[in-house]
Structures are given as structure tokens and as C-alpha cells.
Amino acid sequence: MSGVELDLACPEIDVDDFSSVSKESIDSQSNQMQTRITQENEQYKSTLTNTIQTPIEVQSIPIHDEKQTGALQNIFHDTVYFLIKSGNEENVSLAKAKGVWSTPPANENKLNRAFRQHRNVILIFSVAESKAFQGFARMSCEARHDSQPINWVLPPGMSNRAFSGVIYIDWISRRSLPFNQTLHLFNSWNENKPVKIGRDGQEIEPRCAETLCRLFPSDPTIDILSISRKADKHKSSSRSPLSINPSKDINHRSSTSIDRHRSDVTLYLIIINRLTNLAIIFYTNLNQYRTLQKKKDVG
Secondary structure (H helix, E strand, C coil), rough: CCCCCCCCCCCCCHHHHHHHCCCHHHHHHHHHHHHHHHHHHHHHHHHHHHCCCCCCCCCCCCCCCCHHHHHHHHHCEEEEEEEEEEHHHHHHHHHHHHHCCCHHHHHHHHHHHHHCCCCEEEEEEEECCCEEEEEEEECCCCEEECCCCCCCCCCCCHHHHCCCCCCEEEEEECCEEEEHHHHEEEEEHHEEEECCCCCCCCCEECCCCCHHHHHHHCCCCCHHHHHHHHHHHHHHCCCCCCCCCCCHHHHHHHHHHHHHHHHHHHHHHHHHHHHHHHHHHHHHHHHHHHHHHHHHHHH
């Protein structure tokens, strides 16, 4: 558990070694053992603390209108976030111009499921090797298969058949955000890696993702109120009995809580083990001390 090896073996004690034990030596050994245990526990607690991500400080997009601020907050309510990776800038530019996106079937199914289960699904775009995010958008509907295919710029040998349908999106910011402004953000649903790291379709922990979205420069070309109204309309259809469970990848969401639980259990076992060893030493020494006292009284 958590890479900590427990030494559960009790120390071997030779009774003859205590033939000349004095009360002072017993107290000295007990104090030394207690000091060592305290130091080990403090060191272990320090290690655990350093592995836990520090609280994320939420920053605000510089929007001065109260209605726009409320609309943005509405978009961040009951929201799931996904990282979208593009192999080239041309496809993201096309997505910004047409308000559409396409993704392989596995990702499409995941996004469709999230859209049915939540009020908002936010896609955060990043072009490979660009060292930046290129903006973020809200899904306005599930992928459609009755729309005209988009002429995406694809690698040689790949056709549009690799993509299932067309996802219509509403851009919230088309502005870029350099990676060097997001170095303090880590995705706990991706092994606490920097938020910039992730495969196409990687889900991002909501607090981290919201903070990331708020770092994007405000986009004056966006009608944020209209997008918020769409979120309100979608709200009534996102709570059907078949979709009460949140969209989640159990492996990504639960790993952090499991690791912390294991760390707590490991620390508890270490403390119990050390205290047990201390008790054994103390009572053995005490018995030897009493034996010596009886011999002195008899003598």
C-alpha cells in the first residue's frame, strides 16, 4: 500500500540482557524510542502532505457585466470537461469558423453520454505541439449523423469515415492560452499530471477545469447570455431516470481518493506497530526492573 513497507516483526529480547537494568536506563530507552517514532511519523505525514495537490485558487475571466458573470457561472454549473487534441491548427480554425467538431467513435460515445447526463459539456481545445490551448466551447447537442460531412484536414490515408458524426458547439472563448500560464494546474483524474497533458478525450477534474477556463482571455465576439440560455433549456432534459449517474471514468476519478485512503491506513498501521513495539520493550524492562528490586529486598 502506497509503497510503504511495514516492519511488523517485534524485536527479540534476551531476558539475561536486563540483569543490570536500572530505572534510568528504562526511561532513557523509552524516551529514545518515543522520539524516534515521533520523528518517523512526522516525516511520513510530511511526505503525504507534499503528494496532495494544494487547493486550486479560482480566478475570474475579466467580465464586467453582472449578467455576463452570472451567465458564465451558469455554464460552469453541473458541468463536465474534456480535453480535445487536434493534430493541426487548420481543423481548429475550421471548428471556430463553423461551430462544429468531429471525433472518433469512442470519444463521440463518451461525449454524447456526458451530454445526456449533465447540463453542460465543455470541450477545451489544444493543437499538438502548439504549447497552448486554442479556446473552449460548449456542446450544443449530441453528435448528429444527418449533417453534411465536414472536410477536415486529415493525415494521408485517413478519410472522414474515421469520424462518426458532427458535434455542434458554441465557443465561449476563441482566444489562445499559453501552457506556461497553466503550470499550477494538475488534473487529478489523470494521475495528477499537468492539465496540458492528456490524450484526446481526456476528462478533466471539474475544479481544475473551471480554473483553466477562467484563465482564458475574454472574447468580446461571444454572446455568453445566449449560451447560458441554451444551458437552461438543456437542464430539464438532463435529469431523466436513466441518467442519474454522473459521467465518469472510475479509474480516473476514484484513484486519488483510493490512494489517500491507503496512505491513511498505512500511517495508522505504522503508528500501531511502533506503539506495540514500544509497549513490549517497556513492559519487559519493567518486569526486569521489578525482579531486580525483589532480589535487592531479599538480599
